[in-house]
Amino acid sequence: xxxxxxxxxxxxSVNVGEIVLHHTAxxxxxxxxxxxxxxxxxxxxxxxxxxxxxxxxxLSPTKHVVFMLIAAFLVFVSMWVTGRMLKAQRADQGAPRxxxxxxxxxxxxxxxxxxxxxxxxxxxxKYAPFIMSIFFFILYSNLLGLVPYGASPTGNLAxxxxxxxxxxxxxxxxxxxxxxxxxxxxxxFPKVPGMTGAPAMAMSMAMAPIEVLGxxxxxxxxxxxxxxxxxxxxxxxxxxxxxxxxxxxxxxxxWAIGFATAGLVTLIMMLExxxxxxxxxxxxxxxxxxxxxxxxxx
Amino acid sequence: MLFSLVMLATSSEEGGLxxxxxxxxxxxxxxxxxxxxxxxxxxFAWPAILxxxxxxxxxxxxQLAEAERLNxxxxxxxxxxxxxxxxxxxxxxxxxxxxxQLADKERDQILSRAREEQEQMLDRxxxxxxxxxxxxLTELRKVAVELSLAAASKLVEQNLDDDxxxxxxxxxxxxxxxxx
Numbered sequence: 001x002x003x004x005x006x007x008x009x010x011x012x013s014v015n016v017g018e019i020v021l022h023h024t025a026x027x028x029x030x031x032x033x034x035x036x037x038x039x040x041x042x043x044x045x046x047x048x049x050x051x052x053x054x055x056x057x058x059l060s061p062t063k064h065v066v067f068m069l070i071a072a073f074l075v076f077v078s079m080w081v082t083g084r085m086l087k088a089q090r091a092d093q094g095a096p097r098x099x100x101x102x103x104x105x106x107x108x109x110x111x112x113x114x115x116x117x118x119x120x121x122x123x124x125x126k127y128a129p130f131i132m133s134i135f136f137f138i139l140y141s142n143l144l145g146l147v148p149y150g151a152s153p154t155g156n157l158a159x160x161x162x163x164x165x166x167x168x169x170x171x172x173x174x175x176x177x178x179x180x181x182x183x184x185x186x187x188x189f190p191k192v193p194g195m196t197g198a199p200a201m202a203m204s205m206a207m208a209p210i211e212v213l214g215x216x217x218x219x220x221x222x223x224x225x226x227x228x229x230x231x232x233x234x235x236x237x238x239x240x241x242x243x244x245x246x247x248x249x250x251x252x253x254x255w256a257i258g259f260a261t262a263g264l265v266t267l268i269m270m271l272e273x274x275x276x277x278x279x280x281x282x283x284x285x286x287x288x289x290x291x292x293x294x295x296x297x298x
Numbered sequence: 299m300l301f302s303l304v305m306l307a308t309s310s311e312e313g314g315l316x317x318x319x320x321x322x323x324x325x326x327x328x329x330x331x332x333x334x335x336x337x338x339x340x341x342f343a344w345p346a347i348l349x350x351x352x353x354x355x356x357x358x359x360x361q362l363a364e365a366e367r368l369n370x371x372x373x374x375x376x377x378x379x380x381x382x383x384x385x386x387x388x389x390x391x392x393x394x395x396x397x398x399q400l401a402d403k404e405r406d407q408i409l410s411r412a413r414e415e416q417e418q419m420l421d422r423x424x425x426x427x428x429x430x431x432x433x434x435l436t437e438l439r440k441v442a443v444e445l446s447l448a449a450a451s452k453l454v455e456q457n458l459d460d461d462x463x464x465x466x467x468x469x470x471x472x473x474x475x476x477x478x
Contacts, residue, residue, distance in 0.1 A: 021316055026324070058323040065327045072335040079339055083346025090350060107347050125352075129344050133336040153328075158320040162328035231317050 016242030024234045026156055027063045032149060068153040071140040078103065079136070110135045110284065118288025123178070123295050127288065130170055134163060135284035142230060142276035146269060154279070155230035157223065164223035167287040172215065175294035187297050188212060218290050222283055229279045233272045240265050443468055 029041040047060045085100035096104055115131035116124030138154055145152025153159045176184045188211050192203040240261050247257045446467055 024317060025319075026321065055322065057326065058321070059326060060323065061327070062321070062324065064324060065331075068328065068331050072331050076335060076338050076343065079343035079347065083343050086350065087346055104347055104351075107344075108351060111348065111351075128348075129340045130336065132344060133332070133339050137332055137335060155317075156321075156324060157318055158322065158324035159328045161320060162325035163332065165325075166329070166332065 016239065016245060019242065019245075020235055020238040023238055024155055024231055028060065030063050030066060030149075036149075063151055064153045064156045064159060067144050067151045068141065068159065071137060071144055071153060075133075075136045075140050079107070082107070107132060107136075114281065114284045115288050118285055119292040120295060123174075123292075124288075127170070127174065127291055131284050131288050134167070134287060135280050138163065138226065138283050139277060139280035142280060143273075145230060145234060146272055146276065152230045152234065154226050155234055157227045160223040160227040161219075163226075163283070164219035167222055167283075167290070168215075168219035170287065171218070171290045171294050174291050175297065178295045179297060183297070187215075187294070218286075222286060226279050226283050229275055233268070233275055237265055237268055237272070240268065439471060442471060446471075 028046060029043045031041045032039040044061045044063070044066065047058065050057045050059060082100050082103040085098075086096050086104060089096050089100060095101075110132045111125075111128045114135065115128035118124070118131070119127045141154040141159075142152055144150040145155060154163075172184075175187065179187070188208050189204040190207050190211060192200045192207070195203055243261050244254075244258050248254055250257070443464070447464060450463075450467070
């Protein structure tokens with residue numbers, strides 16, 4: 001009976017690569033495989049394209065949109081509850097404790113050791129809400145990918161790119177506001193030390209494309225780093241699961257392979273858990289540092 | 299950046315880029331969701347979580363500023379006190395010097411006055427002694443004359459107590475005094 005089933009599966013010739021891509025890719029439906037299969041895939045509504053100028057936009061909600069909303073909802077609820085609990089606990093003249101205390105410490109770490117440490121003492125507190133929001137949004141999005149039936153919105157290049165563009169705007173507009181228009185233009189057309197007059201101007205003009213490229217590379221790296229890390233992690237986990245399918249038709253060995261794979265996946269999952277925090281930290285820290293660098297440009 | 303990504307996205311739509319496909323609609327969703335989340339957190343969550351810390355930080359900063367101000371104040375007052383102390387020391391020194399000078403003068407005055415008085419007293423005493431001696435001498439002389447006369451008149455049994463005789467004896471005694 002089992003043998004027959006295994007052979008059947010083998011005959012189906014499972015395409016691991018396709019499974020991996022299918023599970024990491026965005027989709028227009030949410031699937032409840034295995035245990036909740038009877039719920040069937042939930043089909044998200046499909047909206048018509050919108051034409052803005054020469055662009056064709058389709059704002060239909062996708063799986064990643066849903067998980068992004070879940071992440072945002074969870075961030076908001078956890079932070080709101082934390083704030084409420086802290087207020088209540090302080091009103092009792094008591095020290096913060098439990099969940100609220102842990103979250104407060106976490107938020108303060110992001111504020112002090114990422115935002116203020118990166119941006120600088122004077123402007124750090126001003127940018128802290130943005131840095132904290134982006135940190136926790138990315139963190140929760142990353143963690144959602146590790147939850148059963150979950151998906152990482154941050155494993156989607158469009159979403160990481162959109163976040164990186166927000167960082168880019170924060171960096172550049174923050175710089176403009178701090179340095180003034182003239183000072184900001186200096187970051188594109190730099191002052192060349194040791195040169196004056198026409199040669200300095202020519203040199204400055206020659207440097208401009210490099211400077212602009214330098215500005216654009218930062219958010220590009222942010223977007224690709226986050227996307228790559230999250231996607232790669234899922235690829236690894238799904239590929240390891242693929243091993244089970246590949247060797248599923250073996251007589252006895254399949255059990256050993258199954259257990260070995262499960263162990264490996266558990267280890268990789270732990271690594272992924274760490275990476276979920278690490279990448280949120282890296283994104284937030286680099287954004288803060290770039291904002292800080294821009295603020296102190298002169 | 300945005301434009302290039304969108305261009306990439308639109309060109310790659312259905313282009314089989316796999317995981318690298320960028321759906322621009324998703325970017326709009328991301329901005330919508332994140333900015334809403336950001337505004338909500340900024341309004342309802344971060345202040346509640348950070349208020350205590352920020353208040354504490356502000357308090358600490360205020361206290362530090364206050365401490366610095368007090369420190370500066372203390373430093374200036376210390377400087378002032380030092381100056382004052384130096385001034386008063388000088389003043390005391392001059393006061394002591396003045397007093398010493400005054401005392402010296404006073405002592406000298408008293409000493410000289412005492413010496414003067416002493417001299418005066420000595421003088422007076424000497425004069426008194428002289429006068430006393432003179433008076434005693436005259437007295438002695440008178441008594442000696444009387445005694446001599448009495449003795450002589452007893453001796454001579456004559457009326458020798460007339461004035462010429464008295465004068466003769468006195469002259470004699472005078473000559474004796476001169477001889478001595």
